[in-house]
Amino acid sequence: xxxxxxxxxGISGHVAAAHLRRKLSKEHEVLVVSPNSNYQWxxxxxxxxxxxxxxxxxxxxxxxxYKKKNIGxxxxxxxxxxxxxxxxxASPFVNIKYVNGEQKGNTEKVTYDYLINATGPxxxxxxxxxxxxxxxxAYSVCTYSHAEHAWHALDDLIQQMKQGxxxxxxxxxxxxxxxxxxxxxxxxxNVEQELRRHNVRDQAEVIWIxxxxxxxxxxxxxxxxxxxxxxxxxxxxxxxxxxxxxxxWILGAGVNKIEDGIAHYETLDGEYKSETYDFAMLIPAxxxxxxxxxxxxxxxxxxxxxxxxxxxxADYTAKPYEEWSVQDWPETYQNPxxxxxxxxxxxFAPPHAISKPRVRKNGxxxxxxxxxxxxxxxxxxKLVADNIIDTINxxxxxxxxxxxxxxxxACIASAGYGMTKGSGVSITTYPIVPDYNKYPDTQGRKxxxxxxxxxxxxxxxxxxxxxxxxxxxxxxxxxWLIPE
Amino acid sequence: xxxxxxxxxxxxxxxxxxQFFKFIWLSIKxxxxxxxxxxxxxxxxx
Ligand SMILES: Cc1cc2nc3c(=O)[nH]c(=O)nc-3n(C[C@H](O)[C@H](O)[C@H](O)COP(=O)(O)OP(=O)(O)OC[C@H]3O[C@@H](n4cnc5c(N)ncnc54)[C@H](O)[C@@H]3O)c2cc1C
Numbered sequence: 001x002x003x004x005x006x007x008x009x010g011i012s013g014h015v016a017a018a019h020l021r022r023k024l025s026k027e028h029e030v031l032v033v034s035p036n037s038n039y040q041w042x043x044x045x046x047x048x049x050x051x052x053x054x055x056x057x058x059x060x061x062x063x064x065x066y067k068k069k070n071i072g073x074x075x076x077x078x079x080x081x082x083x084x085x086x087x088x089x090a091s092p093f094v095n096i097k098y099v100n101g102e103q104k105g106n107t108e109k110v111t112y113d114y115l116i117n118a119t120g121p122x123x124x125x126x127x128x129x130x131x132x133x134x135x136x137x138a139y140s141v142c143t144y145s146h147a148e149h150a151w152h153a154l155d156d157l158i159q160q161m162k163q164g165x166x167x168x169x170x171x172x173x174x175x176x177x178x179x180x181x182x183x184x185x186x187x188x189x190n191v192e193q194e195l196r197r198h199n200v201r202d203q204a205e206v207i208w209i210x211x212x213x214x215x216x217x218x219x220x221x222x223x224x225x226x227x228x229x230x231x232x233x234x235x236x237x238x239x240x241x242x243x244x245x246x247x248x249w250i251l252g253a254g255v256n257k258i259e260d261g262i263a264h265y266e267t268l269d270g271e272y273k274s275e276t277y278d279f280a281m282l283i284p285a286x287x288x289x290x291x292x293x294x295x296x297x298x299x300x301x302x303x304x305x306x307x308x309x310x311x312x313x314a315d316y317t318a319k320p321y322e323e324w325s326v327q328d329w330p331e332t333y334q335n336p337x338x339x340x341x342x343x344x345x346x347x348f349a350p351p352h353a354i355s356k357p358r359v360r361k362n363g364x365x366x367x368x369x370x371x372x373x374x375x376x377x378x379x380x381x382k383l384v385a386d387n388i389i390d391t392i393n394x395x396x397x398x399x400x401x402x403x404x405x406x407x408x409x410a411c412i413a414s415a416g417y418g419m420t421k422g423s424g425v426s427i428t429t430y431p432i433v434p435d436y437n438k439y440p441d442t443q444g445r446k447x448x449x450x451x452x453x454x455x456x457x458x459x460x461x462x463x464x465x466x467x468x469x470x471x472x473x474x475x476x477x478x479x480w481l482i483p484e
Numbered sequence: 485x486x487x488x489x490x491x492x493x494x495x496x497x498x499x500x501x502x503q504f505f506k507f508i509w510l511s512i513k514x515x516x517x518x519x520x521x522x523x524x525x526x527x528x529x530x
């Protein structure tokens with residue numbers, strides 16, 4: 001009998017738990033440790049942030065589902081990792097701290113045979129002075145409660161605009177190294193459409209601010225894609241959409257300080273500038289959780305497990321951009337020091353960025369960190385689950401592999417909500433990490449599988465995915481037929 | 485605001501009947517990218 005402990009119940013943790021439980025017999029234990037007892041479909045936060053969806057539509061409670069499916073659940077945070085056990089016991093364990101109910105504040109040792117770290121990112125608002133969702137007129141849509149808060153503030157501003165107020169809206173990245181530009185891109189287009197729906201668009205200046213060197217970089221160095229009969233760069237596509245919607249942009253901006261209605265930033269040209277606003281939504285930097293790991297004799301072994309995020313089978317050798325290769329990217333998400341520990345989704349440490357790093361003269365790096373969207377998070381979690389099942393069944397090697405350099409991703413960016421007025425910018429990319437050797441003439445990507453589309457169908461698709469993925473996450477009949 | 489999307493293109497983008505077929509086409513195309521599989525990059529670069 002094996003015990004598999006999964007830390008985190010986001011997209012990757014939940015996918016791993018669901019597949020493990022479906023495929024492993026009852027004698028094996030599957031246990032999830034996560035502080036939030038709700039599962040949330042994060043991509044739909046965008047619509048909560050414009051008041052077109054309620055939080056209740058994008059989340060559901062996990063404990064009843066886990067109970068029904070025979071998945072153990074502890075509403076707690078992992079605090080420390082002990083992959084060699086300690087002086088009392090040789091069994092590896094993690095320390096957890098309960099966050100709710102009668103047990104709140106209590107700690108416990110949770111032993112495991114296999115550990116899946118699916119704790120995603122820490123939303124590091126603290127890395128930008130003054131950036132704290134709901135203060136200084138700056139908001140976030142990274143969680144459903146943040147998104148609700150953002151909507152209340154935006155709604156308030158729209159009401160004031162209806163009385164004649166002129167307003168400036170700033171949306172983008174809140175740190176020089178932020179990622180997740182895609183979410184901010186969706187939000188700015190949705191906000192712009194809502195302003196038109198409320199007949200206040202003329203009173204608003206809508207501005208995109210980002211650490212990207214070019215529009216449409218999305219932390220992936222941009223993409224060359226087929227669009228209808230044309231081949232265009234993602235920068236051209238985004239520029240077309242922004243110009244058409246009257247959205248201005250500021251690029252190469254490392255936001256470093258937020259004051260009440262003022263965003264201060266430094267640029268790649270070495271200038272220090274600021275932009276005022278009446279409402280801002282700025283994506284923070286994502287960092288590791290700062291976990292510590294200890295050896296058998298309580299010695300600090302954090303560097304064997306973490307480099308910010310968790311170390312896996314990537315090539316972490318520091319090298320210049322010109323020498324980066326797809327082979328640097330992990331395939332099995334297994335920790336090299338402790339073979340029974342895995343980190344799918346956002347929890348693994350990437351070997352390097354994907355976008356070309358750009359550094360100011362004073363050394364400040366202003367360029368996006370690599371994105372890891374929902375689809376690769378689900379795929380990597382499933383392959384980790386499959387490899388653990390194989391190992392339990394006696395297989396020696398890890399057969400299931402999924403490098404971001406040999407995996408496609410579909411990103412359906414909402415560009416406005418509504419069954420007849422909605423829109424979506426659908427982009428697929430293959431592979432996610434460009435392979436310049438294999439596709440030298442098309443900027444590292446395969447053109448037939450890297451394409452873009454804009455229109456109402458994109459909105460319907462995004463909405464269909466919302467319902468399909470919540471159905472899947474609820475583990476309703478035949479859920480496993482829906483791909484990650 | 486600079487009109488960058490022509491009226492005919494906008495009609496195409498927002499017409500529910502055209503977009504219904506686009507929806508089916510997009511769903512299939514995306515499924516193919518997703519179901520196209522994934523793998524490693526190190527031993528055999530395929
Ligand atoms: C606003 C927004 C919109 C997005 N839109 C899209 C989209 O349209 N398409 C797309 O593909 N991707 C999208 N993404 C990205 C997608 O949400 C992420 O790729 C995905 O959530 C990553 O999954 P994960 O499981 O690795 O991390 P997360 O979803 O962040 O899950 C981490 C889990 O770990 C838990 N946790 C944290 N700390 C601890 C701890 N100490 N102990 C135990 N558990 C812990 C958390 O509570 C959470 O349950 C969007 C992201 C945002 C923020």
